[in-house]
Amino acid sequence: MNEAGDIPVEEFKRAATRAIDWIAHYFTHPEEYPVLARVKPGEVKAALAADAPRTGEPIDAVLDDYERIVVPGITHWNHPCFFAYFSITGSAPGILGELLSAALNVNSMLWQTSPAATELEELALDWLRQLLGLPEGFEGVIMDTASVSTLCAIAAARHALSDLEIRERGMSGRDDLPLLRLYTSEQAHSSVEKAALVLGIGKAGVRKIPTDAEFRMDASKLESAIAEDRAAGHRPFCVTATVGTTSTTSIDPVPEIAEICEREGIWLHVDAAYAGSAAIIPEYRHVLDGCEAATSIVVNPHKWLFTPIDCSAFYTTRPDVLTGAFSLVPEYLRTSVDGEIRNYMDWGVSLGRRFRALKLWMVLRCFGVDGIAGRLKAHIRLAEQFAGWVDEHPEFERLAPTPLSVVCFRARPQHLEPEGGKPNDAALNEFNEALLRRINAGGEVYLSHTSLDGRYALRLAIGNVRTTEKHVARAWEVIQQESTAAQR
């Protein structure tokens, strides 16, 4: 290592070649690793030096530790038997995009600080908008996560209440602010409530609308909640509907919700972080029905569009309100072209912005629209297949419909069946929780769980491009075996 400059370029090339070879092997042999890391709390940290080195170390020594200590402590989201949360894919074109973007190391806060980064963001988002079937009025920006996209949407919805002058006057020290109400379903992601906490809406400002038997927001209850709140003097200002809830991938009735929002003059934000991508499949275009009337929508390419984390595509028909909520331009950030171009720093919280568009553009080009649709369809087919196996088995049951690539189910072992009458949920919950622990401890597959109407549900999510029928079948075998073993 030199006293100045970066590490020598030849060393970089050698190390990069080693890293590429490691990745190539990893991608062709993901099954060499247990899906869920087997380390104990503190084990990784304890194996590594507690202090930074005085003098620089050779990069090979660092890569040795990476392979020897870091990798065994990794839970492998690339494993074809990773079925937890939302299963994802950081595909090869996306990884190359990240590599080049890290090398360019531009900050796309302003158009001028890298025109190509801003314009590729506009372009890739416009491609995606077309693929999702959203109308031209939707303008996009890439955020890191759906949590932040949703926060920005709700911040814009609050700013749209222009008579309240919240940007200027704030929300404290005044007695003229009605209670601001945000509506979302009981099945909505926790990020909606978190955004409300951050924005000062508070838990009191979030009204969770009950869902129907299939975990979709009950639009008539939304309507009456709004009417009730208006009668009480509150100020309804935003509805967040979900297309593809986290627990069951249920789809809120967006067309009806949009109609209510339209009539009430309320900002409609749609969280389609996971399921939005399904609209790329012509037969599944309907998942975004009604969203053409939304004010904003978020779809995460890092969820079900083969793009490495993080990449969240946020669209709004009111970029003027969004930038009105966020824009602050000190002198040191003014440029001579400000009137002619888009400065994305004005579109959200973060000033500094990575060049995330590159990977998205590379993924869309290398897979192509049909290639993407084909892979997503295959995931849905695998989930349907698994759901079928569950349905046919006398000792398992599904706990929710399977509209997309996630199956919620539980074991109902014979010995816990009551003699007629209702299932014993408390005992089943205990059994299934223990069952999940057994399944995941094996290391071959990794599932997560949720709770549905008080029932502990196992969740099998499909979303990795390496996952094939073989892997889903193996998961089903493991689940049955562990369930049998747990009954002994």
Next chain:
Amino acid sequence: MNEAGDIPVEEFKRAATRAIDWIAHYFTHPEEYPVLARVKPGEVKAALAADAPRTGEPIDAVLDDYERIVVPGITHWNHPCFFAYFSITGSAPGILGELLSAALNVNSMLWQTSPAATELEELALDWLRQLLGLPEGFEGVIMDTASVSTLCAIAAARHALSDLEIRERGMSGRDDLPLLRLYTSEQAHSSVEKAALVLGIGKAGVRKIPTDAEFRMDASKLESAIAEDRAAGHRPFCVTATVGTTSTTSIDPVPEIAEICEREGIWLHVDAAYAGSAAIIPEYRHVLDGCEAATSIVVNPHKWLFTPIDCSAFYTTRPDVLTGAFSLVPEYLRTSVDGEIRNYMDWGVSLGRRFRALKLWMVLRCFGVDGIAGRLKAHIRLAEQFAGWVDEHPEFERLAPTPLSVVCFRARPQHLEPEGGKPNDAALNEFNEALLRRINAGGEVYLSHTSLDGRYALRLAIGNVRTTEKHVARAWEVIQQESTAAQR
């Protein structure tokens, strides 16, 4: 391209090798490119396909377009003559960290979803804490940017006002909330005010304390502002001090400010995004004097610590309050080890989290503490040298002290000198603004600007590991030549 799966691994290896070769050439020949992109608004977008392809394209075709269209539209932050904003470095070890992190594609929201990612984050941040000389009570988390770190700090400061119950009750629809006041200096970064807008503090809740002749917060004015606000029934709750302001890298008197905050029971957040790294140099440890008494502090390794964007290190002595403000744990995010480990999703806004610790750890190991300190010292020396040239030249003047690696100055050409009396700032501003445009249009160097006490200032920032005396000398030549030419 296959109908299923990722792109074939051999194609990935070939493309990755091409990308690595391109990066190696780029890093050894950054001067082949103009620093500031020369494209016109819309030019990059117009050169690229307006629609996503139906079928996947070979990755080589995408890399061709990358080299042919994207790169010429890039403003080169890697160029040794990039002197704008804060000059940064995405060093080779950091790039390799990003590459591996993209390949692993883990979401470090929970310890269980990748123990090594969480523990490496704890470890790398603890290394950095030690290097910065912060006491053990500071616990860290990596955010994307200082904007978000500062937002989280102020959100935590608001949550610390436990009697106001803002998390539960929100800030609207109540008449018992005093005006919440946040204090920062007139020279603070715009992200402080942006955070206040997001949090519902509003512009009215931000009190900008005047600065002294050297652009540092006037602590006595802070003290009297707080007293005045208390007397008016307002509720002071947070002070954001800056170590290394964006315009001039001035350093607020943190020891005095900390004393005031301590006495008043107010959360002290320190924005040391750029300058904090200087504390790694033993002789510059003093830049963080007083910060041991802060409640939170942010230092950005992606600014002056050779780590690719984005990586913002946020520390607080009150992680309990931080997680109290943000934590929301729905059933689907519970794990069996929750009591024993740290789940970083509870430490901020975003649920999804990239494995950013890997690159930071690799940078710290490959450069070593002495290697880092040596490079930072070299940057400071170069800035001092440049400041000396400015000071010696009869037609230039510095407009601020140069405590670190940024020089603020302007041209004062003979023909604009008044016959005795005050300089003609309006004419000088116009001249210097035009001068900056000329300098940047040349393509050899890129500087940015600010405004100081109504004076248009050119800013020369040093922070790239490839920048040497040769580059700074060339910048000085270009500046003088253009100033002379502008007078013709």
